[in-house]
Amino acid sequence: MTGPTVDxxxxxxxxxxxALVAGLPALAEAKALDARRGGPAALAVNGPMIxxxxxxxxxxxxxxxxxxAQGVDIQLVSPSPSHYHYWADEETAEKVYRLANEATAAHCAQAPNRLRGLGLVPLQHPEQAVRALAHALDQGLEGVEISSHAPxxxxxDPAYAPLWALAETTGALLFLHPFGCTLDERLDQWYLSNVVGQPTENAVALSHLIFSGVLDRHPGLRLIAAxxxxxxxxxxxxxxxxxxxxxxxGAGCAHLPSSYLKRIWFDSLVHDPHVLRELIRAVGADRVVLGSDFPFDMGTEDPVGALRAARLSDPDFHAVRGGNAAALLRKD
Structure with missing residues (x-):
């Protein structure tokens, strides 16, 4: 096996x-909304799990x-999506992204050969998001993590055009990772808010980027979809x-939607080897990268084993195991 395994x-x-946002009234309102959307049973499990x-x-x-133990050499580390805090006003949002970017960079700096980091941007304030991406890059981070939408x-939304432009010109990575789902109480049992909500939010967000022409206007974006x-x-x-x-x-984008999938990278966390094979068929083996959702319970404890279960060819297996991500991270 050659080359690092990259998650x-x-x-x-x-x-x-x-600690920064603790006690703010808007935080209590946001937590109440999340609790209502997820349901009490999910809250009861989440606390001990975390x-x-x-x-x-x-x-x-x-x-x-x-x-x-997992056989992973390098992790691309992103803040827990619970840190998005898209409810925050401009002053609070700036404090959040600066602290999150600096703290993530400090965490990764303890093992720079094995940990690379992503920061946060306040999508609720598009004009601030550009400054936040620049700040993340200044900290030595690879880019930023974003959710599927902001309130x-x-x-x-055209207001994000400057963010996409800066990400494109700098080569910053954008990691699309939803948090929550606006289907609300329809998903408040059996953890459907995550089980159904996350893949729905991914599909909706990617469809907005494709059908609106964002990927036509910014073909150099380096976007990874969780x-x-x-x-x-x-x-x-x-x-x-x-x-x-x-x-x-067909009014908003120039080409068939399926063609844009080959401009995006997708992590391998689909929990089914047959679905993983179909993902690779749809987007190409060069567009799938290893993902585990470390260390949460909806992730996998054995990402390499999950990849191996798909029974890929050796070149495809090693590309997904680490070759594609190493190239994204500009590692030989």
Whole structure:
């Protein structure tokens, strides 16, 4: 086996960020909304699950030991999506992104040969998001993690054009990782807010970027979609058909929607070897990268084993295992 094994979907918990926003009335409102959307049973499970994983989320030595056990050489570490805080006003949002970027960079700096980092941007304030990306890059981070939308704004919103432009010109990575789902109480049982909500949000967000023409206007964006891009890659035929059959569906982008999948990278975290093979068929083996959602319970403890279960050819296996991500991270 040659080349490093690279996991692009791993998280860090930043207590400093939560201490910063603690006690703010808007935080209580946001938590109440999340609780209502997720349901009480999910809250009861989430608390102990997070507490058990805090050492892996915060202690670099524990993280590295877990990576060794998984056979992972390099992690691309992004803040827990619970740190997005898209409810925050401009002053609070600036404090959040600065602290998150600096704390993530400090975490990764403890093992610079094995940890690379992503920061945060306040999508609720598009004009601030540009400064936040620049700040993340100044900290030595590879780019930023974003959710599927912000309150009242989809990723197709023209207000984000300066953010996409800066990401394109700098080569910054954008990691699309939803947090929460606006289907609300329809998903408040059986953890459907995550089980169904996350792949739905991925599909909606990617569809906005494709159908609106964002990827036409910014063809150099380096975008990684978590959770295999959700439902979109394996159901892209419906998007193509609509683009061809309806004037409204085809009005915003220049090419078949499926063609844009080959401009995006997708992590391998789909929990089914047959779905992983179909993802690779749809987007190409050169566009899939290893992802584990380390160390959360909806991730995989054995990302390489999950990849091996798909029974790929040797070249495809090694490309997904690390070759594609190493190239994204500009590592030989």
């Amino acid at each position: 692009v979907h791993a998280h860090v918990l930043l207590p400093e960020v939560e 507490r058990e994983r805090i050492p892996r989320l915060t202690d670099v030595s524990v993280r590295l030991a877990a990576m060794d 009242g704004r989809e990723l197709s 959770h295999g891009g959700g439902y979109l890659p394996t159901h892209i035929g419906r998007s193509d058909y609509a683009w061809s059959a309806r004037a409204d569906a």
